[in-house]
Amino acid sequence: MNLLVGTIKAQVNDPNVRVGYLCLFTYNAYSNQQKLFIGIPEDIIEKYGVYSLECAKAMAMAMTGQKNTQADFSVGVTGTFSNIDLHNEGSEPGVVYFSIVFKTEQAMAGKINVPTMKRFDQKQFVTETVLNIVLDVLESIYKALLEPQSYIK
Template identity: 35%
Template sequence: MSTDESAAANRAKYDEAAVRDGYRKLTRLLVEKKMTITTMESATSGQIASLITDTEGSSAVLKGAFVTYCNEAKMMQGVPAEILEQYTVYSKETAEAMAAACAKTYEANIGIGVTGTMGNIDPVNPDASVPGQVYFAVVMNGDMQAYSIELEPQPTRLAYKLAVAKKILDVLMPRLNQAFD
């Protein structure tokens, strides 16, 4: 595959219109099933919550969300300092603590925590920062699952955020569908 074909395939995988359509379906399903969702986002800086709220009726399912771009903000919203110290800000454990904290705060059925490094090394956490490495966790009705993904380089920050949003959607929708079967 040529470099141009590879780049096109990567862009197609994270097609913005397809990601937005997936989140419309997610939001409609949550409204229909009367479930609530919240996020605590670092690497995606609110992109997941934004995608959810792009659909009419989303106020019935998203009561609030947190953008916690620095460690202090994560701690202010309930992530234990010990987790950050022991596992670093870039870890499954931190993503789990983020998901649990936001779900607890908003008494939501689903909590999503996202942390990681997009294209550059984090100057505040250089030893723990690996470009393209993202951790996220989804807690649904008390059942926590955490994930680690490696992203290929993306052309823009938005493309990185959409790539993570797609990965989250890819694990969340089957869990929701299974819960209602």
């Protein structure tokens, strides 16, 4: 998914995209060792695998917890497109997991079923899907910050 991270960052930082200049740090954790390095607990990888909702949640949570990023908002994405990763059990072609964290609280997480198409088109599909969800979450957070009383039940 390292190529996907670059695509998402490019879209988020594009001044023509309505989010604009939001993403300051990205980690491309392509290997299991890189995931461990950024703070994914080894037991998450062993129990659920690198291609799991739990791993995506841990990836996003790790970014909000790192002092060097000072991130309030983070996104974790893991999965495969049309390929099977022979080095990791649980690799399902066309399944991507994502997680969005705001201030160490889980905001949204889910699974994306990626249609069979050219790899570039799959990257675009996942990028657009994740960014649309990110925009929805950011809008909800923004509204809650502007009108906190309307969100208190």
